[in-house]
Amino acid sequence: AQRVTQPEKLLSVFKGAPVELKCNYSYSGSPELFWYVQYSRQRLQLLLRHISRESIKGFTADLNKGETSFHLKKPFAQEEDSAMYYCALSLRGYQKVTFGTGTKLQVIP
């Protein structure tokens, strides 16, 4: 069964510091990986997906199949990045999306 692990429930960083939110997955097929974000009092929304290979709001994520990881990174944290971040996985061509337990990012001014 597919599984997504986010080991940190809370990550606190100072404004301007680098951010890395960890995500590991278990599946041996061709996964599609996503990061979803939920800002305070807002809906859960897509931040980025690995197939797009793009940077959104300064965030990037690289799929490492050898380590089965999809860590989310940003070189300089901003206060508006404070939110809940969920890593998610789907199997290519198969529409069920499995979410991790989430990491709360707290950026300290």
Add this chain to the structure above:
Amino acid sequence: DTGVSQNPRHKITKRGQNVTFRCDPISEHNRLYWYRQTLGQGPEFLTYFQNEAQLEKSRLLSDRFSAERPKGSFSTLEIQRTEQGDSAMYLCASSLDTGADTGELFFGEGSRLTVL
């Protein structure tokens, strides 16, 4: 289009009662998902529809839970004989079939259920 709409937003009920939640997806989206989220957890997959066909149900979805999408548009999630463990946020999401790739999920604001 204001996005995915869910109602009611909050529901408080007594144990043993039935409740029904409604989800109106983005109009052109052919996929619709139901998730459940409890405190400190990520969204847990319950079921999803491709148009009106229910293609997968999680083992989390006991016999007391039933979901429908009769005309391939809005969907309902009914919980019969509610239990305190059913207390959670029920999230609906919709997406557009883009072929082989999994489409972006657009979430509603959720329906919070409290079972007393």
